[in-house]
Amino acid sequence: MNVDTLSRRWFLCAISYFVVGISLGVFMGASEDHTLFPVHAHINLLGWVAMSLTGLLYRVFPAAAQSVLAVWHFWLFQAAVPLMMAAVAAIYLGHREAGPIAGISSIVVLVSVLLFWWNIFSSRNSKMS
Ligand code: HEM
Ligand code: HEM
Structure with missing residues (x-):
């Protein structure tokens, strides 16, 4: 994929997570109910922080954006x-039966980040074609 398109996609997702993450933060502060603080933390960190850094990294390694791995990385992470x-x-919120979904989805996040890692390392010396 074109590096401009790819990094813009990551930034559009990042800024959307930023809105949701700090909205939850403001809600927690206002309601004095901090039950969902790990969700708030990870929406901000996996959403706003990690997605912004990803958008920047593809700009530093533009050849990686051309690989099909970049497409898999994007969609697995976003799903x-x-x-x-x-x-x-x-x-x-008390539904412990959601544990397997949390487990499987976090492994998918890990797999997508491994694809990212492999893609950056394998393309780091190539020029953009
Ligand atoms: C207007 C913006 C924000 C508000 C009102 C807010 C509010 C809060 C509140 C009320 C808590 C719970 C504190 C506790 O129970 O100990 C919290 C925790 C946390 N927030 Fe935010 N937050 C905001 C933005 C952010 C951003 C931008 C990030 C990350 C980039 C972030 C990362 C975290 C983390 C990591 C925790 C957990 C800290 C811990 O382990 O105790 N927050 N936030
Ligand atoms: C698949 C990805 C990730 C998984 C499965 C994961 C899992 C966890 C778990 C199980 C905890 C402990 C929660 C608790 O004790 O209640 C935690 C806490 C924390 N993680 Fe992550 N994490 C991930 C990604 C990240 C990333 C990318 C960052 C930072 C950029 C991060 C920053 C933190 C912080 C600051 C805390 C302490 C605040 C909290 O308890 O929410 N995590 N994480």
Whole structure:
């Protein structure tokens, strides 16, 4: 994929998670109910922080954006993070049966990050074609 398109996609997702993450933070502060603080933390950290850094990293390694691995990385991460956040929220709200969904989705996040790692390392010396 074109590096401009890819990094813009990551940034659009990142800034959307930022809105949701700090909204949950403001809600927790206002309601004095901090039950969902790990969800707030990870929406901000996996969403806003990690997705922004990912968008920047593809700009530093533009050849990696051209690989099909970049497409798999994007879609696996974008599918798994909301599922993981919903499952972790359900667990903290008392639905422990959401545990397997949290587990599987977090493994998918890990797999997508391994694809990212492999893609960056294997393309780091190539010029953009
Ligand atoms: C207006 C913005 C924000 C508000 C109102 C807010 C509010 C809160 C509140 C009320 C808690 C729970 C504290 C506790 O129970 O100990 C919390 C925890 C946390 N927040 Fe935020 N937050 C905001 C933005 C952010 C951002 C941008 C990040 C990350 C980039 C972040 C990361 C965290 C983390 C990691 C925790 C857990 C800290 C711990 O382990 O005790 N927050 N936040
Ligand atoms: C698949 C990815 C991830 C998984 C499965 C994961 C899992 C966890 C777990 C199980 C905890 C302990 C929660 C508790 O004791 O209630 C935790 C806490 C924490 N994690 Fe993660 N994490 C992930 C990604 C990240 C990333 C990317 C960051 C930072 C950029 C991060 C930062 C933190 C912080 C600051 C805490 C302490 C605040 C809290 O308890 O929510 N995590 N994480």
